[in-house]
Amino acid sequence: MKASVGGYARATDLQHAITLLEAADGMARVLAGGQSLVAAMNMRLSTGDLLVDISRLSELRGVTDEGDTIRIGALTRHVDVEGNALVRDHAPLLADAVKVIAHAAIRNRGTIGGALALADPAAEFPACVLALGATLHVMGSDGERTIAVEDFFQGLFETELEPEEILTAISIPKAEMGERQVLQEVTRRSGDYALAGLCLVKRQGGHRVTMLSVGEQPELATDAMAKLDDGDIEGAIVSLRAEIDPPSDTKASAKYRRHIAGVLLRRAVDQVTGDAR
Amino acid sequence: MSEMFRDKIVIDLTVNGEAVQARVPAGQHAVDFLRQELGLTGAHASCEHGVCGACTIRIDGEAVRGCLTLAAQLDGSDIWTVEGLSDTDAIRDLQQAFIARNALQCGFCTPGMLMAVEELLSKGGVPDRAVIREHLSGNYCRCTGYEAIVDAVESVARARADEVTS
Numbered sequence: 001m002k003a004s005v006g007g008y009a010r011a012t013d014l015q016h017a018i019t020l021l022e023a024a025d026g027m028a029r030v031l032a033g034g035q036s037l038v039a040a041m042n043m044r045l046s047t048g049d050l051l052v053d054i055s056r057l058s059e060l061r062g063v064t065d066e067g068d069t070i071r072i073g074a075l076t077r078h079v080d081v082e083g084n085a086l087v088r089d090h091a092p093l094l095a096d097a098v099k100v101i102a103h104a105a106i107r108n109r110g111t112i113g114g115a116l117a118l119a120d121p122a123a124e125f126p127a128c129v130l131a132l133g134a135t136l137h138v139m140g141s142d143g144e145r146t147i148a149v150e151d152f153f154q155g156l157f158e159t160e161l162e163p164e165e166i167l168t169a170i171s172i173p174k175a176e177m178g179e180r181q182v183l184q185e186v187t188r189r190s191g192d193y194a195l196a197g198l199c200l201v202k203r204q205g206g207h208r209v210t211m212l213s214v215g216e217q218p219e220l221a222t223d224a225m226a227k228l229d230d231g232d233i234e235g236a237i238v239s240l241r242a243e244i245d246p247p248s249d250t251k252a253s254a255k256y257r258r259h260i261a262g263v264l265l266r267r268a269v270d271q272v273t274g275d276a277r
Numbered sequence: 278m279s280e281m282f283r284d285k286i287v288i289d290l291t292v293n294g295e296a297v298q299a300r301v302p303a304g305q306h307a308v309d310f311l312r313q314e315l316g317l318t319g320a321h322a323s324c325e326h327g328v329c330g331a332c333t334i335r336i337d338g339e340a341v342r343g344c345l346t347l348a349a350q351l352d353g354s355d356i357w358t359v360e361g362l363s364d365t366d367a368i369r370d371l372q373q374a375f376i377a378r379n380a381l382q383c384g385f386c387t388p389g390m391l392m393a394v395e396e397l398l399s400k401g402g403v404p405d406r407a408v409i410r411e412h413l414s415g416n417y418c419r420c421t422g423y424e425a426i427v428d429a430v431e432s433v434a435r436a437r438a439d440e441v442t443s
């Protein structure tokens with residue numbers, strides 16, 4: 001189908017974008033890479049939006065070294081996240097994730113900020129940034145604020161972002177010496193959304209485990225994490241299967257998703273120990 | 278407030294090497310603009326949600342979905358479609374290989390397929406078959422079963438690599 005749009009404005013800088021969002025009286029919609037939004041508009045899942053095109057705001061693009069963290073601009077495209085040396089060195093989980101996100105042509109335009117603002121429970125980046133313990137930077141008419149990733153995701157396609165706010169960047173703590181970060185998932189076809197996926201981060205302070213496609217939003221699997229911290233892998237698998245509440249849909253049953261969750265955790269642990277050897 | 282938002286947007290761009298100026302509706306996607314306003318019907322509008330790849334075009338050197346990009350966003354961009362790449366002979370070898378290897382039957386996916394392939398080949402070298410398949414995973418073909426397409430791409434990659442070294 002064809003999109004039905006109320007109007008379009010191209011923001012020239014961040015302040016202009018905020019002004020446009022406010023002027024639209026609740027009808028505004030931020031347009032970044034458009035790889036989810038234009039699809040939704042074409043399917044008429046969203047109609048009459050006043051589009052605020054932020055895709056030209058170069059200040060929201062690129063990755064910078066901030067000492068203990070790296071800061072990834074919201075408009076950094078998937079393809080640039082994968083190729084960036086700072087990301088590869090300090091947050092390799094994100095570079096690995098890009099390989100399994102959609103197809104090349106979509107990765108050429110989709111942005112990390114768009115993926116996080118959308119908060120699709122089947123998307124890779126939300127689960128990854130939760131596993132990494134990121135901080136999100138947000139700009140609104142009252143100025144800038146930061147949101148801890150643990151508070152950012154608020155349910156199915158819901159986030160802590162206000163309608164008149166723009167996600168500007170994501171800060172990721174740099175991986176420690178010896179830190180391991182792995183992503184495991186099961187997908188029927190290359191580029192499809194995963195039936196289920198799992199992020200495992202192993203740090204001195206302990207393990208962090210998140211999953212995608214097994215609930216309304218990415219969540220830390222705290223029971224499984226505690227078991228892994230105790231070195232109890234079998235216990236972690238049992239706990240993980242018990243603490244998630246996956247949906248049944250046309251792609252997979254809840255029972256199957258729960259089964260593969262455990263399989264993915266075992267594969268992730270094997271990958272971490274295998275790599276360490 | 279609404280005067281800040283436009284339902285028609287003026288864009289200046291180049292398409293297949295020629296300067297174009299147009300006034301486009303806010304919701305029109307790039308592939309409809311190319312097909313309906315410029316008569317460039319090579320890129321096909323098909324699934325219109327980014328899954329099939331038939332609308333793949335080149336924007337500023339990269340293969341992207343024509344159905345997931347708004348025409349309004351093309352201001353200042355350099356666009357190439359299969360028509361432009363055919364007229365300049367840039368992909369003649371690839372087109373010949375598609376014919377020689379039976380890498381098309383109905384031809385509906387072919388323009389998008391060629392745009393996606395050319396992006397991969399432009400990186401140089403001879404990608405292995407798994408890489409070719411992965412790069413084309415976002416382009417559906419319902420006729421060939423893909424094997425012939427991978428053959429064609431591989432043969433062109435080899436031929437171009439030989440040309441570089443000899």
Ligand SMILES: Cc1cc2nc3c(=O)[nH]c(=O)nc-3n(C[C@H](O)[C@H](O)[C@H](O)COP(=O)(O)OP(=O)(O)OC[C@H]3O[C@@H](n4cnc5c(N)ncnc54)[C@H](O)[C@@H]3O)c2cc1C
Nearest residue numbers: 030032033034035036037102110111114117123124167327
């Ligand atoms: C065929 C297909 C397959 C895909 N497969 C996958 C996959 O396997 N895994 C995966 O993770 N994703 C997948 N995607 C989605 C893709 O990764 C999108 O690019 C991404 O989800 C959205 O990024 P975007 O920049 O295109 O955002 P847009 O589509 O422009 O925006 C998405 C939403 O976020 C809001 N938004 C965007 N940027 C901001 C911002 N800076 N501040 C506030 N709000 C903002 C918009 O208003 C909109 O509601 C797929 C998409 C397609 C079409």
